[in-house]
Amino acid sequence: MSAFKPLVFSGVQPTGNLHLGNYLGALRKFVALQASHECIYCVVDLHSLTATLVHDDLADQTRQITAAFLAAGIDPNKHIVFNQSRVLQHAELAWIFNCVARIGWMNRMTQFKDKAGKDRENSSLGLLAYPSLMAADILVYRATHVPVGDDQKQHVELTRDIAQKFNNDFSRRIAELGVGVEMMVGEEKVNGFFPLAEPLIEGPATRVMSLRDGSKKMSKSDPSDLSRINLTDDADTIAKKIKKAKTDPEPLPSDVRGLKGRPEAENLVGIYAALAETTAEKVIADFGGSPFSTFKPALADLAVEKLAPMAAEMRRLMADPGHIDVVLREGGARARGLAEATMKTVRDIIGLLQD
Ligand code: AMP
Numbered sequence: 001m002s003a004f005k006p007l008v009f010s011g012v013q014p015t016g017n018l019h020l021g022n023y024l025g026a027l028r029k030f031v032a033l034q035a036s037h038e039c040i041y042c043v044v045d046l047h048s049l050t051a052t053l054v055h056d057d058l059a060d061q062t063r064q065i066t067a068a069f070l071a072a073g074i075d076p077n078k079h080i081v082f083n084q085s086r087v088l089q090h091a092e093l094a095w096i097f098n099c100v101a102r103i104g105w106m107n108r109m110t111q112f113k114d115k116a117g118k119d120r121e122n123s124s125l126g127l128l129a130y131p132s133l134m135a136a137d138i139l140v141y142r143a144t145h146v147p148v149g150d151d152q153k154q155h156v157e158l159t160r161d162i163a164q165k166f167n168n169d170f171s172r173r174i175a176e177l178g179v180g181v182e183m184m185v186g187e188e189k190v191n192g193f194f195p196l197a198e199p200l201i202e203g204p205a206t207r208v209m210s211l212r213d214g215s216k217k218m219s220k221s222d223p224s225d226l227s228r229i230n231l232t233d234d235a236d237t238i239a240k241k242i243k244k245a246k247t248d249p250e251p252l253p254s255d256v257r258g259l260k261g262r263p264e265a266e267n268l269v270g271i272y273a274a275l276a277e278t279t280a281e282k283v284i285a286d287f288g289g290s291p292f293s294t295f296k297p298a299l300a301d302l303a304v305e306k307l308a309p310m311a312a313e314m315r316r317l318m319a320d321p322g323h324i325d326v327v328l329r330e331g332g333a334r335a336r337g338l339a340e341a342t343m344k345t346v347r348d349i350i351g352l353l354q355d
């Protein structure tokens with residue numbers, strides 16, 4: 001049975017500064033996957049129009065995220081790094097997926113409900129259709145694995161639903177053209193054109209919480225800068241934010257089970273574990289019984305040690321935007337070749353006339 005070639009795809013929006021949640025939930029995994037997989041990493045500029053249409057500095061934000069990719073250790077020569085809008089095929093496939101996906105599927109997305117708020121009728125059509133573009137990003141490369149933080153799980157599941165409906169709706173054409181790949185869907189063997197991509201969400205920091213409120217995720221859009229550690233923060237700022245992080249009055253428990261019901265403590269221990277590339281159990285074995293006045297300085301030192309070199313490298317890269325632009329242009333050209341090969345077949349499957 002032939003199978004889809006393993007391929008990793010992920011994207012990050014060029015909105016606001018990247019923070020520790022983006023790093024631990026996404027970037028760090030992007031870097032690690034390079035050793036075992038072919039990877040495509042994309043700055044999804046078209047996605048950033050769904051919330052804010054007019055940006056003053058979209059080009060610079062796009063370069064910033066690219067600089068973060070490179071500073072974290074993504075190799076744009078071995079893998080592909082580019083910005084989404086350079087490869088028109090994403091938007092073309094997204095349109096087709098708009099006609100595959102159902103409005104009800106989009107209305108169920110928790111991120112849409114959160115972002116649209118009370119006045120859904122007045123949110124952009126793009127915000128509603130966003131997951132269709134995300135599915136196109138992934139499937140225009142027929143990618144099989146998608147490293148993301150926990151908040152994107154629902155969107156990757158929707159991508160699978162879209163792939164499955166396309167495979168099913170066009171099953172006869174896919175078979176006639178002989179362009180399908182055999183795969184198991186549940187108990188059933190089907191011949192599909194698009195893979196059912198899997199989200200890669202694991203490790204101790206799939207959902208990093210706000211430093212000010214352990215019940216909210218760390219986010220670019222939180223009005224309090226003290227709630228997050230930005231990848232560009234200097235050592236003093238990182239130390240200050242950790243010192244001011246909200247905690248409870250108890251010392252750390254002597255067993256990880258004691259973290260239950262203590263969201264702030266659990267978050268800081270999770271951050272420590274992720275930065276030290278170890279487990280919460282190990283952190284508790286070292287720090288169990290310690291007050292936060294001991295644990296926080298250790299966490300601050302570790303965060304500075306891990307993040308400061310990356311911030312310095314980002315600054316160095318941002319001083320030469322011309323180099324970043326070359327990376328994106330060359331990555332875009334390589335991505336376009338792959339995406340166009342998929343789209344040629346998609347157009348044939350659908351029956352669109354082309355040369
Ligand atoms: P975004 O900043 O929303 O474009 O997210 C970029 C990537 O970072 C996605 O894979 C998110 O799932 C991940 N991410 C964002 N915030 C967090 C967080 N607080 N904890 C873990 N991962 C996150």
Ligand code: TRP
Nearest residue numbers: 009010011012013044047134137
């Ligand atoms: N929706 C993702 C986010 O907000 C970004 C994204 C767009 C993405 N396209 C993607 C992530 C494709 C993974 C794969 O974080």
